[in-house]
Amino acid sequence: MWEKDININEIREIRTKTTAYVGVGAIEKFNDIAKEMSDKGLDSVLIMTGRGAYKKTGAWDVVEKALKDNNIKYVLYDRITPNPEHKDVDEAVVMAKEINAKAVIGIGGGSPIDAAKFAAILLEYPDNKAADLCKFTLIPNKAVPVVAINLTHGTGTEVDRFAVVSIPEEELKPAIAYDCIYPIYAIDDPGLMTSLSEFQTMSVSVDAVNHVFEAATSIVANPLSILLAKETVRLVHDYLPKALKDGSDLEARYYLAYASMIAGTSFDNGLLHFTHALEHPLSAVKTDLTHGYGLGILLPAVVRQVFDAKKETILEVFAPIFGDKKDINAEEAANLVREWLHSIGLTQTLKDEGFTEADLDKLTDLTFTTPSLDGLLACAPVEASREVVRKIYEESL
Template sequence: MSFNMYVPTKILFGAGMLNQLHEQVLPGKRAMIVITNGKSTRANGYLSRTEEELKSAGVESVVFDKVQPNPLKATVMEGAAFAKENGCDLIVALGGGSCIDSAKAMAVMATNDGDLWDYIGSGTGKGQPITNKPLPIVAISTTAGTGSEADAGCVVTKPETNEKLGLKTPLIFPVLCIEDPELMTSVPKNFTAYQGFDALSHSLEGYVSKFANLMSDMYAITAIENVGRFLARAVKDGNDIEAREHVAFGNILSGTVMCVGTTSSQHSLEHALSAYHQDLPHGAGLIMLCRAYFTNIIEKHVCDERFIGMAKAMGMEEASEPMDFIKVLNKLLEDCGVADLKMSDYGITPDEFSKMADNAMGPMGGLFACDRVQLTRKDCISIYKKSYK
């Protein structure tokens, strides 16, 4: 039942909240705005609106626009150098999870010496303490997926070693989060589904983790209700603001689940997939794995009542057995048009599963300690095989 809760981020939630950025007390006067290397942030006017809001608040800004969908260490280091060269004292992350994660890592490296991997505590990271306070971060989310806009972690890939690892420290909580569903209406159907399943997975995993507690349960089950019941609507009609709001709300709650509880080994298994295949969206990888992963837990009967509870939260009021959760999960996948995603479409082959299992259990193995039943290497390979198409 015990928990430790510290979530200091100020959250402005709701349609139109970007318009209130200029009214906030901002922790700097020269901002580096971090966006992805795509076109949507500019094309949809989100960048120009953010620049104007900052200008109205008396904050100058420069733009760093090179972040990839699965952010790379080299890009983080380049962004940190850019922030230093331009004398930035504030980082504004404008985008989805990869953008916000990158901004957090850049905030650390803009004020600390060496390489990002010096401060990573697992894999080939050196686990050194962060000696200088990172630059303050304002997170403006344009997707509902990772919850990174209001949590204390970030995930970055080092392709040279195929490591997709997390850095978690209270020092990188954003000081301000703007969660404006109006900025999410332009997200395409498939990415709305991918991102929504990422948010949902954080809470599904958190609810069945052995570190679930009274506080994480409250956040997780509410997130499961909001994402589970509204994601298909958001996918069907991107301009359905009510649906977008509920999914975005679930996303914020799922971020908090990771602050007061934890996720589980499903995330490690997926990180191994996208560590080797950069073009695989994280949420798509979770979709591929989720049925086999959660079925494996159900078959162990370690928390049957929790799976029944999650099925009810997602809309199956009559749920009475754990496998009802798999039924409602599969229905959501079908309703979102992503039930048949194929690993093979991203170049993944079955002969990689052994090295991926080793990768998941090695550099990214910390989350396995959060499982109620310890997965073996054989279990991991089996989950990959059952998920393969």
């Protein structure tokens, strides 16, 4: 395959609406980014990250030095958790205002980068809170610049216009999407991803597969979203087992990071539908549920529901998973997807995660009442009725 002609140690610039730097050692490009920020007067920044990975990976050593070398003041908020919460964003913004932050840098996986996007908006709307964005009482058209330093290979948020922040006390986990929060720069350095655990490695890559399955089968899918979907699934199918076997395999991490990035571009074009609309209530109710893992639990049931409506596309996109099986029905397709998920270590059900049949109506209600999820359901290739949504949850128990 073409991968053998690529030198993973050469940093390549890939342009979507974001300029992304991909390759082993790409973190060093932050020196150039910091200089450009300083030259443009972006001399104070808010940094949003989790509790430890930004240091453990070595990313912080490069970032801190580059900021100091270019006389850029910063304030560090390192308390972002998986499924980031609105109150954390608000706390970070208060700190950012104290130094008049003019840009936001997100270091981490989807959670810190998504939180950074929220903060970037709120710095332009100082009288608003993160909950206003979550509830769509604020519809922004501007944000301060965002730089995304990616430490996982799953969300694609480093190159797209989406962000998710939760209001856990109301069991709400909506998604926003605005052009003003495309990061200006993104860094995808496989060398920063080798410390991911097997569970994290699997979960984030399953997230990428779900992104492209939905983007390729939505009612607004386009040729680009489908093309990128096919390549994403092929790369994850080929390289995820290698990364699970040897977490330090830089070639595997490189192609999983690239797959995640193009998956982000795929759903930036084709949008999402059932699995994301239904997973958000799951991790809003149980905030310790890993997003990608929740998506994987739902995926076989979603495949079953939409297979007949998008059979040819699904057969092409999931060809690496289906193998030489061409004449299959919805039930067989769902079972093949489930077998693949089991092969990479995703064997749980919703029941294993603590959900019961008594939760089905509540989850279904949240799917239809959480702000923004109606937009995802509207993109589904079959009618997103309450009956269909409840059936997906039920089959995932």
